[in-house]
Amino acid sequence: MSLKKFGHDLIGHFQTGVSYMIPLVAAAGLLESFAVVFGGQDVWNQTSDIWGNLRLIGQTGINFIPSMIAAYIAYSIADRPGLAPAFIVGLVSAKLGTGFLGGMLVGILVGYLVEWLKKIPMPAKLISVKSIIIIPLFSTLVVGLVMIYLFGEPIKSATDGLNNWLQGMSGGNAVIVAAILGAMMAFDMGGPVNKVAFTFGMAAFSTGTTGGYEISTSMFMAIGIPPLAMSLATFLGGKKLYSESEIENGKAALVFGIIGITEGTIPFAVGDPLRVIPSMMVGSALASAINAMFGTYQTTALATIMSIPFSSNWVLYIIAIVIGVVVAALMVNFLKAVTHHQPEPENE
Template sequence: MTSIKKFGKELARHFMTGVSYMLPVVVAGGLMASFSVIFGGSNVWNDTITIWGDLRQLGVIGLELVVPIIAAYISYSIADKPGLGPAFIGGMVAQQLNAGFLGGMVVGIASGYFILFLKKIKFPPRIAPVKTMVLIPLIGSTVIGFLTIYIIGKPIAAMNEALTSWLQSMSGGNAVLLSVILGAMMAVDMGGPINKIANTFGLAAFAEGIYTISTPMEIAVSIAPVGMFLATIIGKKYYSEEEIESGRSAIIMGLVGISEGAIPFAVADPLCVLPSIIIGTTVSSGLVTLLGITQNTALSTFLAIPFTSNIPLYLLCIAAGVVVTAMMVNGLKALKYRRTEAIKEFVGKDKNYDLDEIDKFRVGE
């Protein structure tokens, strides 16, 4: 059981390595495709003669690199540099077979562990010098390439197509539930591994044209930092001067789509802050899906406002999440504040205990 858990943790680490290398490419590709539509119009997808048409082609190329890149860097995380070549080739094959993001991950795992196996084989001394530069890339690329063509690619492509069709057909409660889950994942660690998984899933959906999935992920980005800024404005007595200053930074970060602006608050008071930002973010993500609002760009919360299908309702979704975050966190802090004041009154007004010391005093520690 211990070895299985250890393997699971290692696999998760390899996946996150692949995602971390892949994200800058998919973000760049998505933004280029988005800006081409924003400035060139919807006909830009058939345009090959204007600068916006060229920008669209660059964006599409970037999005097509997602599969080989995540395959290569998962393999790299497992087997180091020798794992790159075979996984890049296998990833390109998976891309051409429409095996998608999932296909890239499987290719990366297969390539990494196969190359790791090849590295452990002892070759005769005469050919050992060319082992790393020639034999491993040749054998690895050939085996992984054929493995992708005949075993990995087609079944996963069929599964990926079925998954895409299912996501596109989602409506009602199922779609809202998925959006709520994505919103919670975006908020729970603000730029951490869980956030990146949700972000990657949303961007993969965007690359497939499934805007009903990418929109709730994108609206979730800024709810936490902006909600915490509002909380510091309407409940100043619950926050230190440093936290109020952090709130001013958080609003700036939130407006440009940086969720990490809420991290100082979560670190200082996780029991009050984390539940609040998770609930607030899920309100925005679920509401935007419930109201049927989409945006076909890779832009986050506020930057996407001009390109949404219904601007007033989209603004309502943002406001709802921000207000719920602020009201909930201040409500929880108010309970904590009243408890502290009541215990201070009990032990004596001349005492100056912090909350932890008061709790210890109360239970007789």
Template sequence: MADRKFGKDIVKHFQSGVSYIIPLVTAAGLLTSLAVIFGGQEVWDQTDTFWGVVRLIGQSGLQFIVPMISAYIAYSVADRPGLAPGFITGIVANEMGTGFLGGMITGLAVGYFVQLLKKVKVPMNLASLKSIIFIPFVATAVVGILMWYVVGPPITALTNLLTSWLNGMQGTNAVILSALLGAMMAVDMGGPINKIAYAFGTAAFTSGSYVASTAMLIGIGLPNFGMWLATVLNKKLYTEAERDNGKSALIMGIIGITEGTIPFAVADPTRVIPSIVVGTAVGAGLNGFFGGTHQTMMSTFMAIPFVDNMITYVISILIGGLVTALMVNFLKSRKKEKIEA
């Protein structure tokens, strides 16, 4: 019984963190999207044009997703004393390339560690300094160092292992490779696994292997599209804020920004992450089966005009998005039925 309560508390803290980052994702993501729409792909390397500056502002905001998730999960667990240590250790997690999962880990670690530190007794004349010096200092130092030395090495080893594995699969069936790259792009939405797949696809593109690069690029916007479609197909399963975020996620997905899916994934990781992984793998794998490729570095929707098999490419996107939407809504419906029962 205690384990179930602890699990529910963790979910509640995740959802609290999401409620704070939705405005960040919306504002930063839409600014970046508008910059790309009106300024073109060139804005990614510009700061001397108006739309280049808009892109810079939006992209700067997106870089705070992981620190803010960490900070506000810690805040949910331990109130104000957890906020600063959560933010700082979230920055460390972001620098290590652990993605939003790293932010969730540091947020929980800081939150519960701060709760323990609150119970440490200090002399009465030092009580006023406990919450503003002792707790922030100790929590930041301990969790930050553990993150760097304990969590970091396994992540680096996993990154190297996955890269070697992908290189070994390069000559295998296009469907398997495409589905695998699509799944990796979706699994942590900008985290280390996503970055491995992105680096592999980019390297393949530079060597003229467009099957791998197309599979990687199709996986950028599919999770967003699938989650938007899920909010449309069954609105009752989502809050008004989530439905609004679905619209923002769709726009971000069209432009090629996967982070719009993160609020959904953090709020309900056990249902959302498997669904977007399966849906994106299906979409990318189908396109690999049909043999659709393009010789650009444009993502999912923006690549449509340049694909040599446009109809089957669009069909693959639609089926992948539908699989995501149906799967996540089915899983959420089962959860709702259990709660009602």
């Protein structure tokens, strides 16, 4: 198999994972957002009322994203035998905090390992044992240990290093710190880098000081930039750069961007990570940095669009958001155009 064909097949497998994941992101993300909007920030710490329970349901679904992606990428590669091992190791990946990128890696590893195991000849009497016991056991064991021992500790070390680096940066130039936080929020959209930036921003928010709010605003602003940018990008690029399903996902991304669900960008990032992720990082970093340069901040834990009414200067706040969204959208479309990216044909 040529490298080009392998890459083309891999994109198809990624898109299968995305198609199964979209309803999960929509349902879980919307429930989580409704809970925070109507129940306030206290919903994160309790389940004593309806809003706390909605948060619990939504958060559980969001945490399942790595496992869902892993399972259905593996399913696309190896059919049904790939599902169970990838679901299990995907949950392990989620516990390790690898985000959707870790889920993609699990899906690839499990899928191709299971596909190889399926081709190993065995006596007819052992075929059922092979499919029910040997393949799921061996693939779960191997890929699970690979994720834990090869990726678990490096991810933890990298996360700790990022935290320490941000702590060292916090006393420096506010614009640089804001740009770094914005880029980190868009890098893996719920993964370890995103979580470091979010945790750092929340720690600053909890200080209740103007300086703390300036830092947390940079993080909160970046949450909705990627989905808003991809919604605009699909509108501008149309069928020349995007498939019908991607254009539909772009409409959903607009809703995700308004209510503040970064994960609404994951379908685009999974299908075209080399163009989408850098573009979203640039747009998010730019929006956060420009807002920091303006010196505006907001004192709530609401994201992007929903925090506008609470900004110290809502006009400048909106300008920063618009610049970030437009730049990210134009950049991703430019990269697709100059590299002659063609939208994948729809499955019949």
